[in-house]
Amino acid sequence: MLTLIKGGQVYSPEYIGKKDILICGDKIERIDDLINIHTNSLSIKTINADDCLIFPGFIDSHVHIIGGGGEGGFKTRTPEIQLSNLTLSGITTVIGCLGTDSLSRNIKSLFAKSKALEEEGISSYMYTGSYKIPVVPLLNNIEEDIMLIDKIIGVGEVALSDHRSSQPSFKEFKNLVAQARIAGMLASKAGIVNIHIGDSKTGINYLQKLYEETDIPITQVIPTHVNRSKNLFKECIKYCKNGGYIDLTTSTTKKFLQEGEIKCSSGLKMALLNNVPIENISFSSDAQGSLPYFDDDGKFLGLKIGKCSSLYKEVRDAILYENINIEDAIKVITCNPAKHLKLNYKGFLNEGYDADIVMVNKKDLLIKNVIAKGKLMVKNYEALAKGLFED
Known part of the structure; x- marks a missing residue:
């Protein structure tokens, strides 16, 4: 599964501008101004982040x-x-x-x-x-x-x-x-x-x-x-x-x-x-x-x-x-x-690092989407994934 985050304002935590982020599996594959993927053979999930600030x-x-x-x-x-x-x-x-x-x-x-x-x-x-x-x-x-x-x-x-x-x-x-x-x-x-x-x-x-x-x-x-x-x-x-x-x-x-x-x-x-x-x-x-x-x-x-x-x-x-x-x-x-704590590949948004990402609404800075190890865990303020014994 590939996940493409489009158009968010990225803090790596240093501000690096409006970028696209491509996630492959549980890693950040690429961060660039504009990423376009043209293929019919891969499953791609796209997240529009125009209204978001993106943090590690x-x-x-x-x-x-x-x-x-x-x-x-x-x-x-x-x-x-x-x-x-x-x-x-x-x-x-x-x-x-x-x-x-x-x-x-x-x-x-x-x-x-x-x-x-x-x-x-x-x-x-x-x-x-x-x-x-x-x-x-x-x-x-x-x-x-x-x-x-x-x-x-x-x-x-x-x-x-x-x-x-x-x-x-x-x-x-x-x-x-x-x-x-x-x-x-x-x-x-x-x-x-x-x-x-x-x-x-x-x-x-x-x-x-x-x-x-x-x-x-x-x-x-x-x-x-x-x-x-x-x-x-x-x-x-x-x-x-x-x-x-x-x-x-x-x-x-x-x-x-x-x-x-x-x-x-x-x-x-x-x-x-x-x-x-x-x-x-x-x-x-x-x-x-x-x-x-x-x-x-x-x-x-x-x-x-x-x-x-x-x-x-x-x-x-x-x-x-x-x-x-x-x-x-x-x-x-x-x-x-x-x-x-020497947690390698954590704490930054860099290519090759773990795909752990938080997207916050840029108007009120509230958490909107969360990705952990490449998987979307929170979408539009609601938990997609819950523990086995959660209600």
Whole structure:
């Protein structure tokens, strides 16, 4: 099957103008000003994209694909994510992780869900481990996991500066990062350690110490949830200026924002105004994590679930309300996570790359069509493909 996308304004993520895109199988075969195909022997699907901006497929680098939560008892465990939750949000590549609960959930279940999402039509990877150090691996150790299991690209989410963490020593943390790095080098993977940063006063102390006292590159770890407070975010801006990466979490609640959490779209603008390189910033949704919500008097009302739809919403808000140019805004969910995580052939619209494409209406920037691995998953705002057990 050949698919020809006609006349969209293409952001690769750099703007390259109005182009046609030819997809062959699951790859981008050609990008050109005008592509005409004259043959009766091939099946060709044509998509008119005159009214669209065309972006690379979005990468969500931190999702609880088998559910999260559970910190308020068994009934607070959140459900698994569904395929159409991801595709309707423009997400064509997802990285799964475990959080606090690695007892009733485990790395084998995470691996199975990652495989299932791949079978259903999107690209799926995962981290080994959870909040805890030492890590409970899929095989014998994290080196084997990263080197021998294709889907495992790093370790995470490891919790620091949080009462729910395993309270590791700096030596334990340092050794973990070193093991992940070496395994990544041997397997030609990122070997990234995804770090959950809590709201403890210790902040990113371990990350600073790792940078100052070891030879491990600062880019070997990615702290996430860095927009949970103004003080933490200020620390992380300084950290970025030394070359570090930061990841902002898009799922939030009104109550959290009232207590000082920074909205991702405004956080992105703050970082750029402080001369943080756009290449060092990414967004992730923390989807399927549990979020407490409250009334105006602060009374606990219940739990909501982190949404992957928040990922692009914050990028769209950055464009529409923070006046960040489109090229920079979409980098935080396309080429930046692709580079940070060494996801080859992802994050860009280039010939020979994976055919992961998002088309948004150029009037309101809402997601209209989504293609994952060459297959049309969302058409005219509706999911064409759903998971086996979706209604």
